[in-house]
Amino acid sequence: MYHxxxxxxxxxxxxxxxxxxxxxxxxxxKAGTTIGDCTKVPRNxxxxxxxxxxxxxxxxxxxxxxxxxxxDASLIxxxxxxxxxxxxxxxxxxxxxxxxxxxxxxxxxxxGAEQGNMALRKAIAxxxxxxMGIKADEIFVSDGAQCDISRLQMLLGANVTVALQDxxxxxxxxxxxxxGQAGEFDDETGKYGNLIYMNCGPENNxxxxxxxxxxxxxxxxxxxxxxxxxxxxxxxxKQLVAFAKANGxxxxxxxxxxxxxxxxxxxxxxxxxGAKEVAIEISSFSKFAGFTGVxxxxxxxxxxxxxxxxxxxxKDFNRIVCTCFNGASNIAQAGGLACLSTxxxxxxxxxxxxxxxxxxxxxxxxxxxxxxVYGGKNAPYIWVHFPGLCSWNxxxxxxxxxxxxxxPGRGFGPGGEEYIRVSAFGQRQRILEASRRLKKISID
Amino acid sequence: MYHxxxxxxxxxxxxxxxxxxxxxxxxxxKAGTTIGDCTKVPRNxxxxxxxxxxxxxxxxxxxxxxxxxxxDASLIxxxxxxxxxxxxxxxxxxxxxxxxxxxxxxxxxxxGAEQGNMALRKAIAxxxxxxMGIKADEIFVSDGAQCDISRLQMLLGANVTVALQDxxxxxxxxxxxxxGQAGEFDDETGKYGNLIYMNCGPENNxxxxxxxxxxxxxxxxxxxxxxxxxxxxxxxxKQLVAFAKANGxxxxxxxxxxxxxxxxxxxxxxxxxGAKEVAIEISSFSKFAGFTGVxxxxxxxxxxxxxxxxxxxxKDFNRIVCTCFNGASNIAQAGGLACLSTxxxxxxxxxxxxxxxxxxxxxxxxxxxxxxVYGGKNAPYIWVHFPGLCSWNxxxxxxxxxxxxxxPGRGFGPGGEEYIRVSAFGQRQRILEASRRLKKISID
Numbered sequence: 001m002y003h004x005x006x007x008x009x010x011x012x013x014x015x016x017x018x019x020x021x022x023x024x025x026x027x028x029x030k031a032g033t034t035i036g037d038c039t040k041v042p043r044n045x046x047x048x049x050x051x052x053x054x055x056x057x058x059x060x061x062x063x064x065x066x067x068x069x070x071x072d073a074s075l076i077x078x079x080x081x082x083x084x085x086x087x088x089x090x091x092x093x094x095x096x097x098x099x100x101x102x103x104x105x106x107x108x109x110x111x112g113a114e115q116g117n118m119a120l121r122k123a124i125a126x127x128x129x130x131x132m133g134i135k136a137d138e139i140f141v142s143d144g145a146q147c148d149i150s151r152l153q154m155l156l157g158a159n160v161t162v163a164l165q166d167x168x169x170x171x172x173x174x175x176x177x178x179x180g181q182a183g184e185f186d187d188e189t190g191k192y193g194n195l196i197y198m199n200c201g202p203e204n205n206x207x208x209x210x211x212x213x214x215x216x217x218x219x220x221x222x223x224x225x226x227x228x229x230x231x232x233x234x235x236x237x238k239q240l241v242a243f244a245k246a247n248g249x250x251x252x253x254x255x256x257x258x259x260x261x262x263x264x265x266x267x268x269x270x271x272x273x274g275a276k277e278v279a280i281e282i283s284s285f286s287k288f289a290g291f292t293g294v295x296x297x298x299x300x301x302x303x304x305x306x307x308x309x310x311x312x313x314x315k316d317f318n319r320i321v322c323t324c325f326n327g328a329s330n331i332a333q334a335g336g337l338a339c340l341s342t343x344x345x346x347x348x349x350x351x352x353x354x355x356x357x358x359x360x361x362x363x364x365x366x367x368x369x370x371x372x373v374y375g376g377k378n379a380p381y382i383w384v385h386f387p388g389l390c391s392w393n394x395x396x397x398x399x400x401x402x403x404x405x406x407x408p409g410r411g412f413g414p415g416g417e418e419y420i421r422v423s424a425f426g427q428r429q430r431i432l433e434a435s436r437r438l439k440k441i442s443i444d
Numbered sequence: 445m446y447h448x449x450x451x452x453x454x455x456x457x458x459x460x461x462x463x464x465x466x467x468x469x470x471x472x473x474k475a476g477t478t479i480g481d482c483t484k485v486p487r488n489x490x491x492x493x494x495x496x497x498x499x500x501x502x503x504x505x506x507x508x509x510x511x512x513x514x515x516d517a518s519l520i521x522x523x524x525x526x527x528x529x530x531x532x533x534x535x536x537x538x539x540x541x542x543x544x545x546x547x548x549x550x551x552x553x554x555x556g557a558e559q560g561n562m563a564l565r566k567a568i569a570x571x572x573x574x575x576m577g578i579k580a581d582e583i584f585v586s587d588g589a590q591c592d593i594s595r596l597q598m599l600l601g602a603n604v605t606v607a608l609q610d611x612x613x614x615x616x617x618x619x620x621x622x623x624g625q626a627g628e629f630d631d632e633t634g635k636y637g638n639l640i641y642m643n644c645g646p647e648n649n650x651x652x653x654x655x656x657x658x659x660x661x662x663x664x665x666x667x668x669x670x671x672x673x674x675x676x677x678x679x680x681x682k683q684l685v686a687f688a689k690a691n692g693x694x695x696x697x698x699x700x701x702x703x704x705x706x707x708x709x710x711x712x713x714x715x716x717x718g719a720k721e722v723a724i725e726i727s728s729f730s731k732f733a734g735f736t737g738v739x740x741x742x743x744x745x746x747x748x749x750x751x752x753x754x755x756x757x758x759k760d761f762n763r764i765v766c767t768c769f770n771g772a773s774n775i776a777q778a779g780g781l782a783c784l785s786t787x788x789x790x791x792x793x794x795x796x797x798x799x800x801x802x803x804x805x806x807x808x809x810x811x812x813x814x815x816x817v818y819g820g821k822n823a824p825y826i827w828v829h830f831p832g833l834c835s836w837n838x839x840x841x842x843x844x845x846x847x848x849x850x851x852p853g854r855g856f857g858p859g860g861e862e863y864i865r866v867s868a869f870g871q872r873q874r875i876l877e878a879s880r881r882l883k884k885i886s887i888d
Contacts, residue, residue, distance in 0.1 A: 039694055320622070
């Protein structure tokens with residue numbers, strides 16, 4: 001077994017993301033001498049509740065720290081799920097044309113609609129939500145799914161109850177804490193009060209046992225899931241929608257990785273009949289089109305979705321978008337339109353296929369070590385199980401022994417303990433090199 | 445007098461932005477038949493408090509409505525402050541190069557730092573905050589000032605007290621309401637409870653009487669001001685900083701129009717000694733570089749600024765940026781860097797000078813009607829007084845008689861009643877045409 005060779009050290013309790021709250025006072029802050037007089041403004045109690053740093057900057061920090069100690073190490077970064085392959089020419093040409101047009105009287109554009117350019121909204125409705133009856137008016141173009149999670153949290157406010165998958169993308173929990181939906185953090189359980197953690201692992205086919213899940217106002221649900229890579233089946237999503245209907249809940253469905261689905265799993269919650277009355281969908285061009293740095297996404301709020309008093313959610317979300325956002329960059333939007341053209345879409349399929357071939361290579365490498373490996377079929381993430389081990393220790397040991405950066409599953413919630421997430425984004429030669437380094441450990 | 449000829453109609457009480465709260469129930473929402481079953485999710489009480497639509501979409505709506513009734517009208521849009529002049533080539537060439545690089549292995553970039561590219565942060569520190577001792581680490585690159593206002597509100601949370609200029613840019617008040625800092629709206633006064641409205645008009649040289657202003661945790665202050673066009677003098681800003689220090693308040697200073705200052709008024713709050721201990725500054729490339737559609741801005745949070753418990757504000761803002769934002773578009777950031785190059789900066793000065801020449805033309809036109817005209821000297825906005833009149837009526841009448849779109853001052857708060865804001869953004873020939881149309885009214 002892999003861990004018997006690599007991780008012979010005793011796994012110490014994982015306290016990395018469980019740093020005790022620091023107690024700040026004007027005296028200790030002044031110790032550094034550059035800090036000025038204290039204001040009399042109270043620190044936001046919600047931010048006070050948040051533990052440690054946001055996961056991905058924390059990974060970057062540890063990576064940098066490692067590189068300082070080991071300047072000659074040839075790192076392979078399979079941690080933060082960041083795209084690496086060039087964007088097809090047809091898409092950057094469209095953006096370059098838009099950019100250069102901004103230097104002409106005819107091509108100059110100032111503010112666009114806060115909700116996005118109508119041509120793009122129509123293209124998303126037509127190409128991504130074909131046959132699902134989603135209207136262009138229900139699509140709000142954004143600068144990315146993570147940003148829209150926060151805008152949705154501003155929409156929902158502090159007085160809603162929330163459930164989320166455990167493990168899950170940390171922005172859901174952290175933004176819940178920031179807007180005041182969460183209670184105190186419990187060091188014992190590794191969970192915040194008031195939030196319902198829906199455990200999703202191989203034992204339940206990565207789908208929560210809804211018969212024991214309490215009702216909440218909001219259910220965050222990500223499929224294909226980040227970090228587990230599991231795409232919910234049609235049957236699972238039908239159950240989820242029925243559960244939300246029975247409880248009068250709103251599902252916030254994150255489909256940022258939908259383009260990676262290779263089987264018959266739904267690409268959108270709106271493939272499920274009745275979902276429009278209970279679901280919002282957030283999505284993104286980041287992983288679909290390599291737009292992680294370009295910044296473009298969207299959110300669908302169906303007109304049918306209404307609060308308990310009958311008020312349409314779309315009206316409030318429109319107000320949030322108009323007040324707290326000023327539209328996505330018009331350059332990025334021109335790129336988004338090109339992504340959805342016939343040729344652009346096909347070119348992107350090739351990039352996605354490339355990443356999914358990487359995923360296969362990594363699944364094979366970890367499997368060859370005798371480990372249980374999940375994901376990698378409908379998502380660019382591989383979720384590897386290290387039974388009984390602390391995921392931050394596994395993260396550190398893999399980094400030290402192979403110079404491969406992963407993400408400790410614990411960073412995605414207590415349900416991620418014993419796992420690491422491995423990203424399939426990368427150049428093929430680096431993925432092959434990662435595979436070689438991994439396979440070598442087991443035979444050393 | 446202008447208004448005796450143009451606005452002979454009796455000014456009815458202005459109820460436009462004071463629509464009564466609608467009472468929603470599942471029965472009336474279902475009347476439209478497309479609305480589904482109600483969820484059991486309560487509508488956010490803060491959004492329930494918000495009145496009417498956000499100002500600028502409301503202006504657009506009225507503009508569209510007018511055009512439908514008058515399809516042949518040749519509208520001149522001096523309403524929403526939207527840039528109209530092409531971006532200098534040197535800047536769009538830099539962006540196009542960045543974009544096309546994304547199609548190459550060498551030039552491809554994924555996620556950047558959430559806080560912005562260090563080269564841009566350094567350039568902002570060096571070029572905009574020269575000699576003010578602001579470090580690159582204290583600068584957070586954003587997708588625009590309006591978006592950062594909301595992120596700052598998430599930072600501050602519901603439990604702070606807030607003061608703001610009246611009139612002021614509506615995003616401050618609306619975002620205050622959304623995060624729960626405000627009380628109920630009072631139809632009599634046109635003000636939300638719990639917010640302190642600091643009246644700024646010609647009677648006090650557009651600077652509040654601080655001797656009668658109650659202490660608040662946060663003071664939103666915009667200079668050059670939108671909508672009045674007034675740039676606070678050094679003396680005024682010294683008073684403001686002293687007031688904040690005495691009260692332990694945090695100033696959120698909006699310098700989005702600083703590039704338009706033509707006299708000795710400070711371009712940044714950080715020109716005032718001691719400001720780093722009491723101020724955050726938000727700013728933008730939108731008006732400085734015609735980036736309204738490109739989306740780029742920044743926020744400065746000095747390390748010296750600390751909460752009452754000594755905790756540095758910058759640490760919490762960094763956490764908000766990392767959790768709720770994923771960085772500005774790397775294309776826009778490449779453009780921002782070009783804006784701050786020697787040649788880029790000079791090219792932009794020419795565009796700003798062009799708009800300020802427009803401002804002069806408009807100031808002259810309104811002045812020639814015997815009206816009191818403010819602004820237009822340090823800002824691209826002209827603030828015109830119509831004593832005793834309702835600003836939405838003035839807006840409508842100017843639209844009907846001259847086909848010029850302005851903004852009713854009332855949209856910026858009760859202190860804006862009797863005023864309209866006129867934007868100097870526009871092509872010269874249209875500004876001259878607007879001037880002709882305006883001057884014609886007075887002699888009709």
